[in-house]
């Protein structure tokens with residue numbers, strides 16, 4: 001019987017594994033790798049939770065989801081209430097359940113991790129959220145009367161979407177402006193289908209629209225409209241345009257044919273569906289040997305995409321070791337299972353080309369780990385004379401992104417830090433009254449959940465701001 | 473009579489029938505306030521007269537005896553064949569028509585699964601809410617675009633993108649256009665002339681029928697036409713004519729837009745004269761917002777993103793060889809794409825997996 005287990009009994013249950021597509025098959029298709037828990041697996045896993053009085057997991061969650069509460073409701077078979085509980089803490093749990101780095105957030109804190117393995121909080125979140133998506137009715141028509149206030153949101157990534165939903169619920173008229181032709185931000189152009197099905201993002205977007213949010217694609221703020229124009233036409237503005245400027249390595253040969261930024265590579269495949277070419281119109285070079293430079297989620301997504309595009313070999317080139325890989329543990333595991341190679345302690349020095357200026361290899365230098373750098377991570381140092389050539393025909397550069405200056409450069413009054421990120425106060429308000437910002441444009445490349453947290457906080461702050469400006 | 477009437481632009485066809493317009497035809501001198509479920513058309517004031525000039529709209533207006541003012545966003549208002557391979561489309565895009573500046577471009581995506589391709593805004597009529605795209609049909613996407621008929625529409629159109637052209641305020645400018653590049657030079661020449669700059673143009677084409685925008689440029693100043701085969705104007709390349717003009721002196725700046733080899737030749741020529749030269753680069757683009765880096769070009773040994781840092785650059789600094797080379801990156805795919813469109817997808821598939 002659920003709920004009646006003793007702690008001893010709970011401790012005896014082992015962590016349940018996520019059912020997956022077979023690794024050989026999935027490395028040749030773009031369908032989702034994780035298949036999701038069955039009801040049985042979910043209930044079993046839910047029973048592993050000890051319902052701690054002071055749940056450490058919650059302290060690890062950037063938005064403080066009440067984790068034991070939804071797991072308890074799930075274990076008791078009250079899935080509809082579990083869903084309600086989860087959704088009131090987190091607007092897009094089907095998404096975060098798939099992409100959050102649980103192993104460094106909630107799960108790393110879980111007390112069960114000390115003696116065995118932590119509760120699979122992410123998998124349970126995904127299970128409850130997917131159930132809710134399949135069973136929910138239309139969104140509640142706003143319970144709050146319209147306030148008559150208008151808010152513009154710039155960017156339709158997780159920060160923008162979360163803020164838009166919360167603001168609409170508070171009765172404000174929200175318009176989201178998106179530069180691309182499809183809303184979702186990194187969720188649609190960056191993170192691949194096999195990790196986050198686009199159908200889920202589309203459903204969440206449609207739901208927002210049904211709740212009254214207006215989403216306008218093909219509007220580049222800074223070009224189609226300037227920020228000062230938006231300030232005139234709206235009572236408040238939320239800037240959530242992400243950190244979409246790709247950083248290159250600045251080594252010779254980076255403009256050879258066959259070198260992509262990860263943003264371009266993934267955008268071609270995800271947003272433009274280049275993997276279906278010539279059924280779709282956007283092409284992509286399908287390398288036989290693809291080298292991906294970097295060690296984060298973006299690098300893992302790129303290298304696994306290369307595999308799926310038919311590369312014989314797809315390799316990660318990373319200048320530190322496996323222990324320092326910033327990517328989610330699950331992505332690294334999946335990549336390994338799919339046959340991705342890893343070249344650790346290697347730093348590219350040059351992209352080498354053939355006589356027709358197509359990429360033919362990556363010249364690298366071996367590194368060793370030295371003293372910790374200011375971020376606390378061991379600093380890679382080159383080993384003199386250790387050069388080697390990695391033959392390849394496509395190179396994908398996934399060494400980071402920065403704030404895109406397109407919008408901010410059209411509004412010099414907006415205060416930025418040295419990296420070009422927008423500066424905000426504790427409420428998420430920028431140096432311009434009524435203009436708020438959040439997500440990657442403030443934090444630099446961060447995470448989906450932090451972007452959503454910013455959206456939520458900004459919605460609250462914007463609501464306060466608008467209420468105040470009414471009473472004045 | 474200048475009562476305001478409402479005009480709706482819609483994106484989704486289902487909305488189409490429910491949205492309405494005006495009471496009667498006598499309003500032809502009225503102002504139309506654009507309402508829309510897309511504020512790219514919002515609050516722009518258009519004249520009905522301007523709109524009526526476009527028959528595409530007029531046919532859409534008439535329904536059950538009353539005028540129904542209704543147009544889909546990015547509807548094709550007019551289509552004109554300029555040369556065997558070059559077509560002019562006037563497209564409804566009121567916001568862009570109002571604020572675009574010379575040198576800027578849009579990115580269009582015709583329909584689901586189509587490519588995003590950049591096209592220069594060759595002209596705009598703020599009153600009619602339209603922009604002109606002049607398109608040379610070179611591959612699948614451009615071929616599909618020029619096949620559009622008035623009344624049909626483009627699914628996605630974003631802009632205006634890129635930096636406006638660097639202008640001079642007085643003096644003399646030489647505008648050089650090759651092929652469809654002449655359409656890109658035209659708005660620049662227009663803006664220069666409006667500032668009081670003396671404008672002379674040299675335009676080229678393969679043969680007589682390939683010369684475009686001659687008449688429009690003649691309104692702004694003297695025009696010399698060059699054709700490769702001598703069937704019209706002077707026989708030879710635009711660079712030959714440009715050399716003479718530069719020899720004569722008095723040119724403060726040159727604007728050169730056309731095929732990459734022509735822009736390279738122009739830059740080499742003007743370098744020896746020490747005359748500043750602006751060229752408009754056309755690398756492959758996707759987003760047009762600086763997000764992908766696919767449009768990167770080398771200018772003065774620095775990597776720049778043409779969509780946000782350009783598309784116009786100092787021609788004396790541009791690495792044209794690299795641009796040419798990068799433009800050939802998808803050549804094989806372009807042929808497959810066409811083959812597939814022509815019904816032979818098998819061929820395309822085979823090539824793409826090889």
Ligand SMILES: Cc1cc2nc3c(=O)[nH]c(=O)nc-3n(C[C@H](O)[C@H](O)[C@H](O)COP(=O)(O)OP(=O)(O)OC[C@H]3O[C@@H](n4cnc5c(N)ncnc54)[C@H](O)[C@@H]3O)c2cc1C
Pocket residue numbers: 099100101154155156157158159160177178179180183184185186187190191219220221222240241242243244266297298301328404406407438439440441445446447448449451761
């Ligand atoms: C490939 C990849 C994989 C990732 N994997 C993970 C993961 O597994 N887990 C995780 O937590 N995080 C991951 N991240 C990071 C995460 O996606 C981001 O931190 C998050 O999406 C940031 O959200 P945002 O709302 O701030 O911006 P974004 O998601 O970047 O959205 C910004 C939106 O604004 C639009 N925009 C930009 N400029 C303008 C303008 N001027 N006018 C109008 N619109 C504009 C953009 O087109 C975009 O749609 C990944 C990132 C990438 C690139």
Ligand SMILES: Cc1cc2nc3c(=O)[nH]c(=O)nc-3n(C[C@H](O)[C@H](O)[C@H](O)COP(=O)(O)OP(=O)(O)OC[C@H]3O[C@@H](n4cnc5c(N)ncnc54)[C@H](O)[C@@H]3O)c2cc1C
Pocket residue numbers: 577587588589590591592593605606607608609610611612613614615652655656753754755756757758783798799800801802806807
């Ligand atoms: C800023 C800018 C302004 C432009 N303005 C005009 C214009 O006003 N009129 C006009 O006719 N053309 C213009 N072009 C070029 C036009 O975008 C390409 O001809 C078009 O994309 C080709 O697509 P396609 O599928 O028909 O041909 P494809 O078969 O795909 O390719 C044919 C040629 O076009 C180039 N090309 C392919 N895809 C792109 C892309 N996404 N972006 C740029 N070039 C590409 C290829 O390298 C090749 O040389 C402009 C390009 C840029 C960058």
Ligand code: SF4
Pocket residue numbers: 048049050051052055056057058067068109110111112119121
């Ligand atoms: S820390 Fe682990 S066991 Fe404790 S409440 Fe959270 S998930 Fe359950």
Ligand code: FES
Pocket residue numbers: 756757758759760761762763764765766767768777778779780
């Ligand atoms: S087109 Fe993507 S950065 Fe220029």
